[in-house]
Structures are given as C-alpha cells and as structure tokens.
Amino acid sequence: MDHIERFYIDEKLADIKKDGFLNYRSKELPTWCPGCGYFGITQAIAKACNALSLPNENICVVSGIGCAGRYPIFMKAYGFHTLHGRSVPIASGIKLANEDLTVFAVGGDGDMLGIGGGHLPHIARKNIDITLFLFDNMIYGLTKGQSSATTPLGQKTNSHTKGNPDSPLKPISLALAYDASFVARGFAGDLDGMQDIFMKAIRHKGFSFVHLITPCVTFDKVNTWDVMRNGYHPIHESHDVTDRIAAMRLAEDQRFFLGVFYQDEKRPSYQEYLRQIHSA
Amino acid sequence: MPKFDHYIIIGNGPAGNSAAEVLRMHDDQARVSIISDEGFPYYYRHMLCEFISGKKKEDALKVKPASDYKEKNIRMRLGQRVERIEPETKTLYLKHMEKVKFTRLILATGASPHVVPSLSRFEKHFSFMSKYSDALKVKPLLSPARKVAILGGDLVSLKFAKMLSAMKKEVTFFLYKDCFYPFELTADMASAIEKHFSGKKIKTFADIFPSRIESKGKAFEIETENGENLTVDIIFCFMGMRPNINFIQGSGIDTERGVLVDEHLKTNVSDIYACGDCAQIYNPELKNYWISVGWENAGIQGETAALNLLGESKVIKPSQKKILDVEGLKVNTSWWKEL
Amino acid sequence: MADIDIVIEICGSAGEGTISAGEILSRHMSSLGFEIMSFDSYPSEIRGFGKCVAHSRISNQQILSPGKYTDILVVLNDSHSIPQLHAVRENGVVIYDSQPPAYHEEDKSIAGWMAPGMIAYGIPLHSLANKAAGSARGRNMVALGAMAALFGIDEEGFKTSIMKRYATKKQVVIDSNVNSFEEGYVWAKKNVQKLDHLTFSKVKLRKVTQNRIIINGNQAVAQAALDSGIKLFAGYPITPATKIMEIMGKELPKRGGIMLQTEDELSAIGNVIGAGFAGKRAMTATSGPGFTLMTEMTGLAVMAEVPAVVVNSQRGGPSTGLPTKTEQSDLSLVLAGGSGDSPRIVLAPSTVEECYESTCLAFYLAEKYQTLAVLLLDFFLSNSIRNIDEPSLPDKKMLSANISPSKTDLKDYRRFQLTESGISPRALPGTPLGMFVATGLEHNERGKPAYDSKTHLEMTEKRYRKLDGILKEVSPPTWDGPKANVDIGVISWGSTAASAHEAVLKARKVGVNAAFMSSMLLVPLNVDHFVKFSAACKTILVPELNYSGQFAAHLAQYLNRPIEKLNRITGLPMPSEDIFEKIMEIADTQKR
Ligand SMILES: Cc1cc2nc3c(=O)[nH]c(=O)nc-3n(C[C@H](O)[C@H](O)[C@H](O)COP(=O)(O)OP(=O)(O)OC[C@H]3O[C@@H](n4cnc5c(N)ncnc54)[C@H](O)[C@@H]3O)c2cc1C
Ligand SMILES: Cc1ncc(C[n+]2csc(CCOP(=O)(O)OP(=O)(O)O)c2C)c(N)n1
Ligand code: SF4
Numbered sequence A: 001m002d003h004i005e006r007f008y009i010d011e012k013l014a015d016i017k018k019d020g021f022l023n024y025r026s027k028e029l030p031t032w033c034p035g036c037g038y039f040g041i042t043q044a045i046a047k048a049c050n051a052l053s054l055p056n057e058n059i060c061v062v063s064g065i066g067c068a069g070r071y072p073i074f075m076k077a078y079g080f081h082t083l084h085g086r087s088v089p090i091a092s093g094i095k096l097a098n099e100d101l102t103v104f105a106v107g108g109d110g111d112m113l114g115i116g117g118g119h120l121p122h123i124a125r126k127n128i129d130i131t132l133f134l135f136d137n138m139i140y141g142l143t144k145g146q147s148s149a150t151t152p153l154g155q156k157t158n159s160h161t162k163g164n165p166d167s168p169l170k171p172i173s174l175a176l177a178y179d180a181s182f183v184a185r186g187f188a189g190d191l192d193g194m195q196d197i198f199m200k201a202i203r204h205k206g207f208s209f210v211h212l213i214t215p216c217v218t219f220d221k222v223n224t225w226d227v228m229r230n231g232y233h234p235i236h237e238s239h240d241v242t243d244r245i246a247a248m249r250l251a252e253d254q255r256f257f258l259g260v261f262y263q264d265e266k267r268p269s270y271q272e273y274l275r276q277i278h279s280a
Numbered sequence B: 001m002p003k004f005d006h007y008i009i010i011g012n013g014p015a016g017n018s019a020a021e022v023l024r025m026h027d028d029q030a031r032v033s034i035i036s037d038e039g040f041p042y043y044y045r046h047m048l049c050e051f052i053s054g055k056k057k058e059d060a061l062k063v064k065p066a067s068d069y070k071e072k073n074i075r076m077r078l079g080q081r082v083e084r085i086e087p088e089t090k091t092l093y094l095k096h097m098e099k100v101k102f103t104r105l106i107l108a109t110g111a112s113p114h115v116v117p118s119l120s121r122f123e124k125h126f127s128f129m130s131k132y133s134d135a136l137k138v139k140p141l142l143s144p145a146r147k148v149a150i151l152g153g154d155l156v157s158l159k160f161a162k163m164l165s166a167m168k169k170e171v172t173f174f175l176y177k178d179c180f181y182p183f184e185l186t187a188d189m190a191s192a193i194e195k196h197f198s199g200k201k202i203k204t205f206a207d208i209f210p211s212r213i214e215s216k217g218k219a220f221e222i223e224t225e226n227g228e229n230l231t232v233d234i235i236f237c238f239m240g241m242r243p244n245i246n247f248i249q250g251s252g253i254d255t256e257r258g259v260l261v262d263e264h265l266k267t268n269v270s271d272i273y274a275c276g277d278c279a280q281i282y283n284p285e286l287k288n289y290w291i292s293v294g295w296e297n298a299g300i301q302g303e304t305a306a307l308n309l310l311g312e313s314k315v316i317k318p319s320q321k322k323i324l325d326v327e328g329l330k331v332n333t334s335w336w337k338e339l
Numbered sequence C: 001m002a003d004i005d006i007v008i009e010i011c012g013s014a015g016e017g018t019i020s021a022g023e024i025l026s027r028h029m030s031s032l033g034f035e036i037m038s039f040d041s042y043p044s045e046i047r048g049f050g051k052c053v054a055h056s057r058i059s060n061q062q063i064l065s066p067g068k069y070t071d072i073l074v075v076l077n078d079s080h081s082i083p084q085l086h087a088v089r090e091n092g093v094v095i096y097d098s099q100p101p102a103y104h105e106e107d108k109s110i111a112g113w114m115a116p117g118m119i120a121y122g123i124p125l126h127s128l129a130n131k132a133a134g135s136a137r138g139r140n141m142v143a144l145g146a147m148a149a150l151f152g153i154d155e156e157g158f159k160t161s162i163m164k165r166y167a168t169k170k171q172v173v174i175d176s177n178v179n180s181f182e183e184g185y186v187w188a189k190k191n192v193q194k195l196d197h198l199t200f201s202k203v204k205l206r207k208v209t210q211n212r213i214i215i216n217g218n219q220a221v222a223q224a225a226l227d228s229g230i231k232l233f234a235g236y237p238i239t240p241a242t243k244i245m246e247i248m249g250k251e252l253p254k255r256g257g258i259m260l261q262t263e264d265e266l267s268a269i270g271n272v273i274g275a276g277f278a279g280k281r282a283m284t285a286t287s288g289p290g291f292t293l294m295t296e297m298t299g300l301a302v303m304a305e306v307p308a309v310v311v312n313s314q315r316g317g318p319s320t321g322l323p324t325k326t327e328q329s330d331l332s333l334v335l336a337g338g339s340g341d342s343p344r345i346v347l348a349p350s351t352v353e354e355c356y357e358s359t360c361l362a363f364y365l366a367e368k369y370q371t372l373a374v375l376l377l378d379f380f381l382s383n384s385i386r387n388i389d390e391p392s393l394p395d396k397k398m399l400s401a402n403i404s405p406s407k408t409d410l411k412d413y414r415r416f417q418l419t420e421s422g423i424s425p426r427a428l429p430g431t432p433l434g435m436f437v438a439t440g441l442e443h444n445e446r447g448k449p450a451y452d453s454k455t456h457l458e459m460t461e462k463r464y465r466k467l468d469g470i471l472k473e474v475s476p477p478t479w480d481g482p483k484a485n486v487d488i489g490v491i492s493w494g495s496t497a498a499s500a501h502e503a504v505l506k507a508r509k510v511g512v513n514a515a516f517m518s519s520m521l522l523v524p525l526n527v528d529h530f531v532k533f534s535a536a537c538k539t540i541l542v543p544e545l546n547y548s549g550q551f552a553a554h555l556a557q558y559l560n561r562p563i564e565k566l567n568r569i570t571g572l573p574m575p576s577e578d579i580f581e582k583i584m585e586i587a588d589t590q591k592r
C-alpha cells in the first residue's frame, strides 16, 4: 500500500508539473478549512491562466475581505488584498492605469453583493475589462457564519438562529439586468467546467461576471457538497449566448444552470470606447 | 395715523431736511424718506461760490454727515427724480421706473434758474450756478477764464460778480431789472448797483442787452444792441429762480408760479404739503399769495409743514421786511438773509 | 501717482452676463498691470435661476484677500442686489439700471435701499443696450462701458478685451457687445456727473513683463495635475470640487489619460488607489461629505503603501452642510480621519499660486513616499480667481519619483523592506520578479499578513519615518516679520493664511509689532519653526474659518501656551479686515 501510494503521488506530481498550472500558485499554503470549495476554484483559475499562458507578472488579482479575500495570497501574481467590498473599484483603477494587465476582482458574496454591491451595476455598465470572480458560499465565512445576501430565506445562521428573514439576491439575474457583457456560473466541484468558463471570461474584452457556487463546509450545514452536486445542471448547448432575454429566462428558471449565460462580444470595452470617441 | 406710515419729502434742501427732522422727532415709527434728483448730499447752496473759487472744499459744503441720517433712520434717495404724482393712489412715479407709495407728502422742490424768453435762444452758451452739479461743471472752466460776462440781476448774481472780481476776473455785467424775482428792481436800486459795481471795476450795462451771442472756439462773442462787440470766456445767467413744479402739473395739485398752499402750508389735496422756494403761500390778511424764498425761511417752513402734517395747525407768517446789505449795497428784502 | 485698492461687485441673475462681465473686467484690469482677485458666487445652488455675484478686488499693490467692503456695486438685477448693499462702503458707489422696461415696486428697487452717504449713478442700461444691439442682452456691457467712463479706464483697450472674450463667437455677437459697451461709455461720459473720487487713471502700475495667467484655485489644481503627468482622475460630483472633474474630463483624454466618473466617492478613491498600485499618477477631488466616505480607503493607501492624491475642497459642515459656502472645518477630519495610526501628507495652499505648487508637490511626495497626500482647499480658494505669473513646471525629479527595486532587490524581493527612510523600493505590476501581494492587513516585509506586536511596531515606525524625509523636501513655514520680541504673532493656514498675512502687513504699517507664520505643509508639520515663532511672540493669534478653532487646538499640543482665536463661520472667506481689527484689539490690551 505504502509503496503503491507513493508511486501514485509521484506520478501525479509529475503530471501536475508538466501541466504547469502550479506556476500560478504562490508558495503560501491556503489557510482555508479542509474541504472548502475555494480550493477547487483556485485550481481552476490557475489552470485557466496556464492554458492561456498569461505571464504571471501581468496578472493582478484584487480582492476584498473575507475567506475569499485571501485568495491573492495563494496566487503567484501581483496581488492587492484591499478592503471589504472595494475590490471592484481598485481593480478598475488598475486596469484603467495599465491596460496590458489582466485584472481579476475576487470576493465573497458578502463582499461583492453586500457591502460592495453598489459597485456592481457601474462596473458592468462601464464594461471595464476585468474579470470578477464571485465566490458565493451563501454565508459570511470569515466572520463565522452569519447570513449573507445570498443565504436562502429561512435558513438558520449564526445571526438568524430562527431563520434568515431576507430573500436572497439572484446574482446572475442581477448581472444580466446590469447589462454585464459576459455572465456565467461555475460550480466549485466542476473543475473542467470552471476552467472552460474562466478562459472565456478572461479572454472576453469587457467586464466578465463569473458567479461561483461553492460550499462553506464549516458554517453552512444546509448547502453542502451533496446538495450542490445534485442541484445544478449544465446549460443546454442550444442556448444562444448572445440572446439576453433567453439568458434571463435561464437565470430565472426554477432549476440552477451552470455555464455561460450571456456574452456580448460586439460591445467595446470602456477603454476601447474612449479611444473611439476621442479619436473621432 | 396708521402704523408704518411713509412720509415722503421731495427735495433735499433746507426745507426738506428740516421737515424730515421734525417728522422723525415726533414720530419714531413712520418711514421717512427724502427724494432728490441731486446726487450730492444736503449742502449749503450759498457756499457754491466759495466752492468754485476754491475757498471751500467739497466736504465743507455738506450740512451734515451721512451718519446723521442713519442714526435718525431717514432714508435718502439721491439722484432720483420724481416725474409724476398720483394723489388718488398716493403713488410717486420716479424717473428710474419705480413706484413709491406715500401716506403723506411734502413738496420741497425748491426753484431753478430762469431764463428770460428773449435770451432762451442763447441758453446753450450759458453757465448756471444754482446747484452742486453746476459748480462741478463750472469749476474747471472758470479757473483758466479771464473774461466773464454775467447776465442777470438777482441777488446771487450780485454776490457772484463780487466774488469774480475778487478772483481778478474781468467782469461785464448786463443788469436785467425785471428778473429780480419775486419782485423787480426799482430804478434807484438799479443805479445803486451800477454805482457799486463801477467801484469794483465791473463794467455794467444797465439798459443795453446782448443781441447776438455766438461761440468762438472755446470763447463767446457777445454783440450788444448798440453794436458793441466783446469776447468773453464764460457767460453766466442769473435771472432769478422759478419754482420746480413742472412735474406736479396735471396731478390735481393747484399751482400758479409755485405750489399753492394755505397758511398751514397745505395744498388743495389732502395729505400733501409744500414749503420752501417752491411754495406760494396764501396770506389771509393780504387775501393774496406771497412767495418767500431764502435759506432760513425754507427751514422754518419745512418745520411748519412737518408739524401740520403730524396734526398740528401752525400758521406761517410772512417774515418781516428787512434791509439786506450785500457788501454795502442795501436791498429791501423779506426773505433773504446774508449767509 | 496714487495707489488704488477697490472692490467691485457685479450682481445680477443667471443669464444676465454677470459673471462674464466680471471676468472681462478682471482680465482687462489684469492686462493693464493691476493685481486682481475675483470670486464668483451663486448663493443659490441651482445656478440656472438664481443670483450671481462677481466680486473683484483690483489694486496696483499685492492682494491677499478678497476685500470685505464693496466700493462699487453694479446692479444688473435690483432685488438680488439689495442684500449686497450691506457690504457697500458708507461712501460707496452704486450703479443701477435707470431704464428698466417696467416699473419696479418700491421694495424691489435698489434705489430705495441705499444707505445715506452712498453715491448712486442711474444708467439707462436697458434702453442703451436696446439702442446698441436691439436687445437688452448687452446691459452688462453697457454697465462696463459706464464704469470705464466713470472710473477712468481706457476705452479702446477695454473694447479689445471684450473682443478677445468673444473671439470665438459670431461677428454679430462681438459687435453687439462692443457697441453696447461704447453706448454705455459715451452716455456716462456725457450725462453722469462724477461725485465719487475713485479712478484708475492716475495709478502707478508695475510694468507688465511676464505672461500673467488668470485662473482660480480649482483650475490651478487641475493644471498642476496635468503638468504632473496625471493619468487617471476619478471623481464623483460635489461642490466645490466638481469643476476639477470637469476640467479633467476635457483635458485628460487629450493627453491619453482617463477621467472616470464613478458611482460614489468610495469607488473614486478606489480607482485612484488601483491606478497608483499599477504605477500611474491618479487623483480624486471631493468635499467634506465625500472625504468622509473616502476615509474608508485613505488608510488603505497608507497601509498598503500606495500613492494617492485626494483633494478636499471644504464647504460648510457638518453633514451636507452649506454646499456653496466656504469654511475650514474639515481640518480635524483630514488630519486624523480614518482608523488606526495612519501618517499621511496634508498640504493646505493659501493662494492660487500655492494651489498649483502644492498639487505638484502632492503628486511628487505621494509617489516617492508611497502614501496618501491630501490637498485641503476651500470653496473660496477653489473659486477665487487670480492673475498670477506663469508657474514653473514640475521638474524631472518631481515627475518621476518612484523608487524602483534594483536587480539585487528583486533577487529576493521584499516589497515592504524596512529602511531608514521608510521608503521600500516599489515594483510595479508587469515587473517579472517583483510580484507581491499588497494588503490592508498588517504585514511583514514581504507583504504577508502578520499581527505580532514586533512587526506591527516596526512597520508603524517605518511608515512614520517617511514623514521625516517629507519635512526636508518642503520649504519651511513662512515667517514674515521680526524674529524676536514680537508683540503679536499671527499663525494661520489655508485661505485664511493669506488674509492673515495681509492683516499683519497692514498692522505693521500702522506701527504694531506683529509677525506672521503659516505653513502650506500641515502634515508633517514643521513643529520646530512653530515653537520658535511662538517663543518669539508675546501673544499668538490663530484666525480660521471654523467654530471650534481646529488648527489652534492642533497647534496647542506643540506650543503649550494660551492661544487667542478668531473664528468665523459666516460662509464667506475670512476678511483680512476682521483679523486686522483683532490684532489692533490685542495691541490695545497689551498696552494697558
Ligand atoms: C448760489 C446761491 C447762493 C445763495 N445764497 C443765499 C444766501 O446767501 N442767503 C439765502 O437766504 N439764500 C441763498 N440762496 C437761496 C437758497 O439756497 C434757497 O432759497 C434754498 O436753498 C431753498 O431751499 P428749498 O429747500 O426750498 O429748496 P432747494 O434747496 O432748492 O432744494 C430743492 C431740491 O429739490 C430737488 N427737486 C426739485 N424737483 C424735484 C423732483 N421732481 N424730483 C426730485 N427732486 C426734485 C432739487 O433738485 C433740489 O435739490 C442762494 C441760492 C444759490 C443758488
Ligand atoms: C467595513 C468592514 N465591515 C465588516 C468587516 C468584517 N468582515 C470581514 S469578512 C466579512 C464577511 C465576509 O463574507 P463574504 O464576503 O461572503 O466572504 P467569505 O468569508 O464568505 O468568503 C465581514 C463582515 C470588515 N472587514 N470590514
Ligand atoms: S469558513 Fe467556510 S468559506 Fe471560509 S474557508 Fe472555511 S469553509 Fe471556506
């Protein structure tokens, strides 16, 4: 057993090294709870970057505060761990200052939809070319289990022991309503699906909104890995990603879908648009 | 009387000012406003001569400081002309397109220089000396002038001629006997004046008048009726004064030469009074109107008008005849006081 | 040859050309060699309907304050102008329209409100404008013409200034304006008898040598930012800072930069910090309510060591306060706002010239010392228009101030390396070996979060050490006056400092032994100089535009002595006249 297992890890490590995605991981070991969905997301982002051969030094990862906010520390790139809710404007500033950089804004559901929710419509309508990764675990993780903006109605949390009285936001519907030019959803348990979405999102010229369903294994005993695995379905191939109304219908469906909901490739990014009007 | 009365006085001379003071003294509630078309504050009119001769500075002309009006809360509207009075609505229409309401009104508009009809075609060549703005205009003209002609014969002209000769100007005086408003000079008086002037080296024409006046460059040429030609640098006209009542005509307030008032200085329209040089006052004993001019009289009349406006019933009496001595020249007057 | 120092106010309602008349007057007088300081105000927030006042002080000598009393009030709108009369001098001049198209009621006519002693000239503005150009539009120009005639301003030159102002307009517009001016000039020459003694014609002027530009504080800040190489301006509209944003919106794209109008002030400063992180110069401009929001992120700039330049042009507070009034009551907020011990740079210019200078400094210092620099202006300074000598552009050293890591540094890169100066070489995103994570959490030299007491102390000290270097970069406070045995020392800051300086100069002229000190750099404060100044003065007076005496209180901790205060919260700039009076009052009590 001992022998076989060692052999297996070596082989695996060799595979991983050959693949190269580890080059996008920093030497810091993630401080997340074992089993946390964020590990998978981290891996998928690294893989997507690797697949796109992005130079590390040209990546800037900006995060807010929360368990998700820790993410830049574990990635080999320029990182900025900012304030609760403020990753979006700072990421925007970086992109506007240096268009050559690939800029990610990363944060949890509290970060992006609660305290920082006011920035979302505006980054979307400005179509500034950054990719937003919303790590949605439907709970405040770092502060230990209070209700968040996506906690289901009635779910018991540490702040609402009798049940959450607030209806949850619907991130995909919001992003579509805000007119984000790229809207997709991934699941932390679906590495390949995430990588595919991430590559499209990063390549997309304009604001990309990526909603990630991920369990908080420590503080959420309702939305577990199992519940999630069974609750999500890939978007059917026949879906036309340029059809915003169809995307909205999908977003409002009783079932939960994974994949790219919407993409408008024709719309110029903020900086492209500025160039157009100022050169005219 | 209703609260927040607005007493308006038109005219910022001695009559208007003493009226305003009396009104304020006896009524600390009402608004009191003086309106006058002259921009310069209340000043000693008779000092204008000294002002242009340089003996008196601008500040010395002012009768009182602005602070006095502020303390007494008397509003000053200077440089504003009343164009029309509408007694029915108690409204004054000002030239700068403002309507002002009064509850009671005192007319103290004084008088303006008069030009006899025979001379009116030459009027554009004349300089006058009846108000501050005249003095401002005249002052720079006078200092370089050597030869001066005076057409006139009123009291101011006598005073003025004397001053000019003291300034070493060469003065020619045309004496118009009949324009010594409000009465005419007697032959005796005229010859007394002539005599007096010859002593002062003032050339006097008593019965010969200019027949032609023309401007020649900056100077003027005067041709007399007997064909004499003379060139002067400036011509002054002093033909007596006419009450400033033009704007009152048509308002329903009775006027003749001046504003007609009874012995209480009331006009025929209720709540409107007149005093000072602009008023023509009825004397019940004489059964006739009389005119009273002069600084001091104007002040007394202003006070009387104000008191009567406030409800009293003071009678104004024609002042005693007195002999006025204009530098050795004796003139009988009832109004003029040497100031 | 006489001196002249007069204040002219033109008051009208929006659309009457009040502000442009003021502007033309100021420009023309400046071109003649006069010093000017102008200040336009719109006492109502909605400019479209309200009252406008163009206030200009014109002198052949140095001007440091706007002047409290008006010598000449030009009335384009009677009822708006009535409240302006309270500032007119006892023997001041009022010019008004004597031919409006309809009768005014008494309480709405300026003519009924002038105090005894004032000199009024009625000019038929309306009818002359109609005569000149067939419309009443040119009333403002008629008024200027009358003013030129009344106060001895050369007619032809003035016309040229008018033509210049409308140079981009159609010929009819130019002609109407010039003709209206002419009409006013001729009419006044002929019909107005001058009763005042104000004249510009007999004044000795300094030679106009250098190119003088006319700008206000906001424009100076914007120009300095452009000259300093700003690449991103992010802002959210708020009076009185909005104009900076508007200028940026126009000028930045021409230079390859971006003006970003954000959803709120949080986003504005966030974008600035982002751009700073990416190595580009960026700035935001706001007022008290916006700065309050920004304090969320000012600490991040300090902690993550990212350059950020923030303008706070103060208005009356607290809360939404008095949006169109001037005050200096955000000092405490700017000095101390935000969580934790967060050393920052605070620059408070006192004049338009200093607005330019301090903005250049702010960009340089923020970049070099990798921290937050706050520029503290106020409504008055933002809008106060001066003619100034063309300022000197920031030099190369100032334009590129980032200290980059060397190759050796990059071998084992420690972004937050402890250094003597407190400055750690900063790698910009895109540099291959310089990757690091900046964070608002306390961190070690490599940027890794660390909460142990040793690291926190070392890092706090490092951040504070930067202040020592900054202090050496900026010239010491102004000390005008004797260096010892001073009876009254006046210390002030911001726009009030200029008024205070003027008051001290005036007091010295009348024999008061007074001295003046102010510092453009408020943080770090050159405490030594202030202590020395204080030791040289019998009494210290601190005038400022707030109720509680915020700067006085700030100084007290260093000076350790009683301080006389002079506080105003009238919403108006600090009158040098009031400071002068206070100085005289103190001088009096000292004698007793
Ligand atoms: C040169 C000179 C020297 C004199 N010397 C002497 C002297 O030595 N002794 C002496 O006793 N008297 C002298 N007088 C006369 C004396 O000054 C007058 O009698 C006196 O001023 C009259 O006072 P009043 O208040 O009636 O009117 P005024 O002083 O004439 O004041 C009337 C005011 O009302 C204004 N007014 C008129 N109509 C209007 C209107 N529609 N709207 C607005 N305002 C209006 C006039 O412009 C004027 O300012 C002299 C006069 C002159 C001109
Ligand atoms: C201004 C501010 N308020 C509150 C906090 C405390 N806080 C830190 S993280 C967090 C919630 C994090 O939840 P989420 O964004 O969903 O991230 P997760 O931990 O779930 O990944 C809160 C409330 C803070 N850091 N700053
Ligand atoms: S608390 Fe929840 S979200 Fe945070 S690391 Fe642990 S499992 Fe993940």
Ligand SMILES: [Mg+2]
Pocket: A066, A108, A109, A110, A135, A136, A137, A138, A139, A140, A141, A148
């Ligand atoms: Mg969460």
